[in-house]
Amino acid sequence: MAVSVLLLAGCGRKAPEAETATPVIALPVQAADGATAGRFPGDVHARYEMPLSFRVGGQLSARYVNPGDVVKKGQALAQLDPADTNNQLAAAKAALEAAEHRLLFATQQRDRDEAQFKQNLISQLQLQQTQDTYASSLAGRDQAKQQYELAQNQSRYTTLVADHDGAITSRQADVGQVLTAGQEVFGFAWSGEREVYLDVPESRIDGITVGQQAKVTLPALPNHVFAAHVREVAPAADAQSRTYLVKLTIDQPSDALQLGMTADASLQANKPVAPGIDIPATALFHQGEHPAVWVVRPADATLELRPVTIMRYGERDVLISDGLKAGERVVMQGVHTVSAGEKVAPIAPPHPEDAPQ
Known part of the structure; x- marks a missing residue:
């Protein structure tokens, strides 16, 4: 009977469960180019964009083009009743x-x-x-x-003619409408030179000057990097957004650059800057008043909260000068849902565009 009791007691014991790893979005960090002064989103425009209108007034009797059409110099676009x-x-x-x-x-x-x-x-x-x-x-x-x-x-003047090769970007008048002299009929963008427009916050505008070099990438053209330079910096901020319009001219424009494409511009620093580690702003955590990040220990896949030193804050990223090394795996999202010592299973972001570049 004693042997039976011991056997039953042994059967009632359970093996210790293995600790479950929590999936987190964590990726290796990379060294950032110290010559980069900042990254800003933008969109592609033509160097010359303008409204097209008749020099005389009258009733619009015919319209020969539509938005998106590519036209040649001298081509008739619209006609007034003559x-x-x-x-x-x-x-x-x-x-x-x-x-x-x-x-x-x-x-x-x-x-x-x-x-x-x-x-x-x-x-x-x-x-x-x-x-x-x-x-x-x-x-x-x-x-x-x-x-x-x-x-x-x-x-x-009753015939509206294109004065340059380009593309129709918008239509502002319909057949039968009575127009005054100078009233916009089409939006028009010249062919040739292309620019990227950036909206720069007032806290970053001091570091941007005319002639400053830049590199432009586009999600639609992942294998292309375009050299550019700052052509114009707005002298005043926009009244609504309180941002400054900065225009970059593409040094060697390509036919692949379509109007309205979204772009990402990296401005080169005017002065040498020490290299650092670039992380998304979503990876930054604060330990009290001190910035920190969650680092995945490679030995046991547990989390360590490590203090870091911020070199520069960007629109979507943060440049770290001390506390991280290239190749270390850092939690990129959900930093407020994890804890120190927690065992994790690093996974990639569900959307590729969320990964740091």
């Missing part, structure tokens, strides 16, 4: 013909009176009156000629 301008042109032409006829008659009269004056057949006063009539007729002809040329221009 009835009024055609009538003005016909009236100006008739006025010019009448002025030329009056000038011809005044010229003949002047020639006759000058010949008669030499023979003392007419008075000095009559000759002066004839010459005055000729001068008035000549000025009237010149004025009518200018009016005719103006009417010709007005007639040509």
Whole structure:
């Protein structure tokens, strides 16, 4: 009976359960280029973007292009009803013909009176009156000629023509609409030069100067890196966003750069900067008032809260100067849901774009 009790007691004991590892998003960190002054999101624009409009008013009778169409220089884009301008042109032409006829008659009269004056057949006063009539007729002809040329221009202006190769970016008027002179009909972007627009917060604008070098990458073109430079820095902040518009010019634009593509620009520092470790802002944890990160120990896959020294805060990342080494695995997300000594199973972010670059 004693042996049976011992056997039953032995069967009732359970083997100790292995500690369950908590899955966390953790990736190895990489050394950051010390020459990078900051990274900013942006989008691709044309070097020259402008509205297209008619120089004269009228009713829009035809539209030949739509947003997204690529057009060539000299191509007709839209047409106004030409009835009024055609009538003005016909009236100006008739006025010019009448002025030329009056000038011809005044010229003949002047020639006759000058010949008669030499023979003392007419008075000095009559000759002066004839010459005055000729001068008035000549000025009237010149004025009518200018009016005719103006009417010709007005007639040509009823056709909206592309003055450069480019693309239609927007449409602001429909057929049948009555337009005033200068009212926008299309948005237009020139072909050729491409730029990247950045919205830089006021805390970072002091480190950006005209001519500063930059590198531009695009999610849509993962295998391309474009060299660029700062062409323009806005002198004042936007009233709503309180950010400064910075324009980067792509040094060697490519046809693959499509308008509106999202971009990521890394500005090069004007002065040498010590290298550091770049981590996403979501990986930063605060131990009291001191910044820290969760590091996965490689020996046993447990977490260690390690203090770090911040070199620079960015829009989406933080540059660490001390406390981390390249290759160490750091928790990138969910830093407030883990604890020191906890055993974890590192996994990659569910979305590739969330991984540090």
